[in-house]
Ligand SMILES: [Zn+2]
């Protein structure tokens with residue numbers, strides 16, 4: 616792999632290691648581009664706190680730390696600062712205003728909840744309900760249409776175990792919209808490593824049929840993640856088998 620844009624830091628409370636350890640591990644693994652994309656802060660009503668993301672007050676230090684490393688390691692590796700964000704339409708404009716003050720270079724869409732988070736089921740919760748699949752796909756397609764996301768992380772995290780025909784119908788719409796909006800789809804290497812329900816072959820068959828560009832992402836939650844080449848080989852085997860269009864690097868979309 617030449618580039619990885621999906622990297623977390625300890626600020627999200629479920630990743631470990633220092634930023635510099637991630638950088639050194641990435642260099643050792645031969646990466647030429649390393650993007651940090653920790654779980655974005657969000658401003659929720661009524662003081663609700665979402666436990667898997669950094670707090671807004673931590674963002675300045677996050678950006679400064681990554682930019683410091685970018686300068687320190689210039690010539691060895693290209694470092695970028697971004698965020699992984701859910702698209703919650705009611706809360707997104709305020710978040711965007713906040714982020715624009717900090718020169719965030721790019722956003723990855725990581726739709727862990729569809730549309731909103733409070734009292735909402737998670738996209739990764741197993742379900743047979745068509746209405747949930749529809750809601751997930753619609754919230755994701757709305758996010759694509761903003762034109763603000765550089766790529767979609769683990770698009771197949773939606774854990775629908777109902778009728779295959781229903782799955783195909785909605786996911787084909789999602790893939791077509793991604794293609795139309797120029798949004799690459801990520802084969803998530805953490806999912807490969809941990810044998811999660813994603814990446815799921817049936818999703819990537821649809822993506823291949825629709826000619827969607829794809830990208831690999833480590834979704835690194837510890838510096839050693841880049842040392843594991845087994846998962847890269849497995850993902851590349853899937854890419855080769857299905858004839859997916861793999862991008863080695865992706866252009867960062869300005870926010
Ligand atoms: Zn995470």
Ligand SMILES: [Zn+2]
Pocket residue numbers: 621623699725768834
């Ligand atoms: Zn992630």
